[in-house]
Amino acid sequence: MVSGASGPTGKHRRRPRAGRGFRRLLAIYCAVVFVFLMAPLFIVFPISFSAARYLTFPPPGFSWQWYESYLNDPAWIQATITSVKVAFGTTVLATILGTLAAFSLVRGSYPGRAWVDRLVAAPIIVPNIIIAVALYGLFARFKLIGEWYGVMLGHTIYAIPFVVLVVGAALRTFDANQEQAAMGLGASRLKAVWKVTLPQIRPSIVSAAFLAFITSFDELIIALFTSGVNATLPKKMFENIIFEIDPTIAAVSVLQILLVALVVTLASRFGVGVNPIR
């Protein structure tokens, strides 16, 4: 998870003459920031186990009632299923399209390459709300509102840049001579890529896939506009927050945090991690 613990400047990293007072001050300041960052998570966990009928803190006792209320509500379950379906679809589609684009951008030198680069990165820069409303207009024309694969297409737009970023970085450091060598030994280019290149960048592709999954699973704004009556989990949560704040949503939050933690752990085990720090 933490890279760069060593490095050319490693032994100089600690500033030997920086005063003790400064270090203590830095540690205290950062501790306050860390508490601020973790505060929402610390709050959500106890509330989800609250025995109270309403939202109170600290909870008067322990109970599973909000988890039961989640499991017994078909609307929540339906939303969860929709979200999982959309996220899996997005993962497959975005990983394929993103990997293709990464190959194209890293290996290519065709005219207009710079524009393709911009097109692929644009979904990160263009505000979500604009993409969401534009898609809403498009989907409404083709009667795609409320279809899970419509939401999936929308999420794929948004996930492609992340896949290209991760896979592209791996491709750039991959020594293309290995591919040339395989071809020199008689393999076709396709076979060389399949047997030599892809296995070596597989950890990055796996990480990119996990990233695409999380991106889709957490996405709200596109789903808000295009998922119609088949709400995804974030949309259902959004509506619940607006209309009725009850601790069911805390239980859902905890489950969502655990799921994402699981995905991040899997990604660091089987991929190169989904650490945004490179």
Added chain:
Amino acid sequence: MNAVAPARRRGGLFGRGHPHRGPLLLGLPTIVFLLVLFAVPVVQFMLLPVAEGTFEPYVKALTGRLYLQVIWNTFEIAAYVTILAFLLGYPVAYFLTVAPPFWRLIGFFCVLMPFWTSILVRTYAWMVILGRRGVLNEALLALDIIDKPMVLLHSMPTVLLGMVHVLMPFFIFPVYGVMQRIDMNLVAAARGLGAPDWRVFLRVYFPLTLPGVLSGATLVFILSMGFFITPALLGGGRVTMIAVLIEQYVNKFLNWEFAGALSAVLLAATLIVYGLMKWALRGDKRW
């Protein structure tokens, strides 16, 4: 070009005969996908008024008092969020760079765990903490620090708090990335030449981190300008940002032309900020 296998010039899916065209073909599915589902619909949406043969909505969006106020609000909030992200995030990035391994791990956990938690979950938690009968009010009441609950939600500071919480990691990551690569010999040299610590920081260390600060700040600013969830939920309609206004014009007033014009303004502002950052960092190949 193809000294390796001239005999198979025209063969192969990847077009060995045209080494420059092959990769273009490879990228074609993605290009078509993004053009059809993203670029064209977005441009079409923003040009809706033009399609109707009028520029009036753009003029209205840029001159109407109410809209100027919202645009100004948006910029103001984005600026505050960026400054706060710097003030809170910079020391954390430094801490992550210099802390001993164990504390660094704790630090990373505290930054990454919330980062991977859904924005919605975090916004909900803030509502629970800051609500009228929320955690904070109840605690302060119990401690007799206040005698009646404070109204914290639906205000500008709350929106800022929620947004900084979401966006701070986007500032920390690039700054940390740059700090990692700084050659501490430069700092040692400045010290060796007798500079006091604050001066070493201001004249040597900080300027070296500037590329990271700039790209982190730009990222935070851009993302703030288009923010929707936090102002919609924590602002409770009282703190209006341009993204919230766009949503209202689509869903409430069904005025797509004006929503398109507002989107054009928002995107233009975003691109200008992004372009300025690119320009400021020109020549710096790492970014």
